Amino acid sequence: MAAVIEAPKFAVLWTQGTNRDIATVAAFEAAGARAEIIRIGTLLENPKKIFDFSGFFIPGGFSYGDHIKAGVVLALEMRNMKVELEEFAFTKKRPIVGICNGFQGLVQSGLLPLGKIVPRNELVATLTNNTSGKFESRFDVHLKPQPSVNKYLKDTNILTFPVDHSEGRFVASENVIRQIEESGQVVYRYCDKQGVPTQEYPANPNDSMHAIAGITDSTGNIFGMMPHPEDNIIKEHDPNWRRNNTMGIPDGLRFFQQITEFVRGM
Numbered sequence: 001m002a003a004v005i006e007a008p009k010f011a012v013l014w015t016q017g018t019n020r021d022i023a024t025v026a027a028f029e030a031a032g033a034r035a036e037i038i039r040i041g042t043l044l045e046n047p048k049k050i051f052d053f054s055g056f057f058i059p060g061g062f063s064y065g066d067h068i069k070a071g072v073v074l075a076l077e078m079r080n081m082k083v084e085l086e087e088f089a090f091t092k093k094r095p096i097v098g099i100c101n102g103f104q105g106l107v108q109s110g111l112l113p114l115g116k117i118v119p120r121n122e123l124v125a126t127l128t129n130n131t132s133g134k135f136e137s138r139f140d141v142h143l144k145p146q147p148s149v150n151k152y153l154k155d156t157n158i159l160t161f162p163v164d165h166s167e168g169r170f171v172a173s174e175n176v177i178r179q180i181e182e183s184g185q186v187v188y189r190y191c192d193k194q195g196v197p198t199q200e201y202p203a204n205p206n207d208s209m210h211a212i213a214g215i216t217d218s219t220g221n222i223f224g225m226m227p228h229p230e231d232n233i234i235k236e237h238d239p240n241w242r243r244n245n246t247m248g249i250p251d252g253l254r255f256f257q258q259i260t261e262f263v264r265g266m
Contacts, residue, residue: 007032007033007034007260007264008033008034008054008055008260008263008264009033009034009035009036009052009053009054010028010033010034010035010036010053010054010055010056010057010259010263011035011036011038011050011052011053011055011056011057012024012025012028012035012036012037012038012057012059013037013038013040013043013056013057013058013059013102014037014038014039014040015039015040015061015063015064015074015077016063016064016065017061017062017063017064017065017066017101018059018060018061018063018101019060019061019062020059020060020061020099020100020228020230021037021059021061022037023059023230023231023233024057024059024099024230025037026230026233027229027230027233027252027253027256028057028256028260030233030234030253030256031253031256031257031259031260032257032260033256033259033260033263035057036053040074040077043081044077044080044081047080047081047083047084048084050081050084050085050088051084051088051092053094054094054263054266055094055095055096055097055259055263056085056088056094056095056096056097057096057097057098057099057102058074058096058097058098058099058101058102058103058105058106059099059100059101059102059230060099060100060101060102060164060165060228061100061101062101063101063105066101066167069108069167070101070104070127070166070167071101071102071103071104071105071106071107071108071127072108074101074104074105074108075105075106075108075109075110078105078109078111078117079109079117082117085111085117086116086117089111089115089217089219089221089222090115090219090221093219093221093266094221094263094266095151095152095221095222095223095259095262095263096111096221096222096223097222097223097224097259098112098223098224099224099225099226099227099228099229099230100164100165100168100225100226100227100228102224103127103214103224103225103226104127104167106222106224107123107125107126107127107224108120108123108126110122110123110124111217111222112125112215112216112217112222112223112224113125113172113176113180113185113215113216113217113218114217115217115218115219115222124172124173124176125170125171125172125176126170126171126172127167127168127169127170127171127226128167128169128171129166129167129169130165130166130167130168130169130205130206130207131169131201131206131207132201132202132205132206132207134166135164135165135166136163136164136165136166136168136202136205136206137162137163137164138162138163138202138205139160139162139231139232139237139238139239140160140162141160141161141162141163141190141203141205141227142158142159142160142190142191142192142193142195142203143158143159143160143161143188143189143190143191143213143214143225143227144158144159144188144189144190144191144195144196144197145157145159145187145188146184146186146187146188146189147184148184148185148186148187148216148220149183149184149185149216149218149219149220150187150216150220150223151219151220151221151262152220152223152258152259152261152262152263153187153223153255153258153259154258155251155254155258158191158193158195159188159251159255160232160238160251161227161228161229161231161232161251161252161255162227162228162231162232162237163205163206163226163227163228164228164231165206165226168205168206168208168226169206169207169208169209170206170208170209170212170213170215170226171208171209172209177209177210177212180215181210183218185215185216185217185218186210186212186214186215187214187215187216187223187225188212188213188214188225188227189210189211189212189213190203190204190205190208190211190212190213191203191211197210197211198211199211206226208226213225213226213227214226214227228252229251229252229255229256230252230256231252232250232251232252232253233250233252233253233256234250234253235250237250237252238250
């Protein structure tokens with residue numbers, strides 16, 4: 001009898017204010033993986049529990065009410081797991097992914113783009129208020145994949161992911177942006193329907209510098225972006241699905257499939 005290959009299991013972090021945990025679990029299950037919601041308090045009590053999982057996913061929401069600034073309190077909690085998170089990503093070489101509020105937490109910790117948790121005075125980037133001055137929520141935001149060092153996201157076609165955020169504008173010095181671009185750390189850029197990266201609103205919903213929508217660390221194990229792939233998992237997520245007879249695998253489902261396939265092959 002052939003051996004049964006067990007599906008990889010992902011940890012989906014929950015904090016007070018997280019609201020995309022259940023959708024993320026459903027997305028991983030649709031992609032052929034297993035996923036378990038794990039509370040931040042559980043990990044803080046026993047940080048080594050993270051090694052029970054094949055990947056660590058920080059979903060969207062408003063962790064701790066986004067007090068102080070989006071992702072800041074979450075990043076402070078992550079500092080208490082600095083040793084374990086860095087071992088998870090760089091020794092075990094397992095993926096850490098943050099979406100929207102999760103991306104904000106990764107940037108506020110330093111894991112993105114620096115690849116290490118650092119004191120706040122050593123941070124080199126941030127995600128700040130949308131230039132539009134309002135919460136941006138729409139389905140049809142397009143992303144152009146970039147050649148990058150990321151180890152599990154290898155799309156080449158224009159992607160469509162929804163956005164829901166008010167603090168999504170990626171900001172860093174021109175020197176830092178040049179460094180991450182030259183290092184292949186930019187994974188996705190906001191683009192128009194033709195795939196041309198743009199600063200124009202609403203195609204670039206927050207006015208992120210250099211149209212940056214998602215980045216990775218220099219090893220390619222840690223990734224974060226503002227758009228929500230878990231909101232484009234089934235065809236019915238697309239508000240125009242009845243009119244679109246040529247739909248293939250939804251871009252969000254493919255996103256989770258790629259991460260699952262990478263972990264399964266480790």
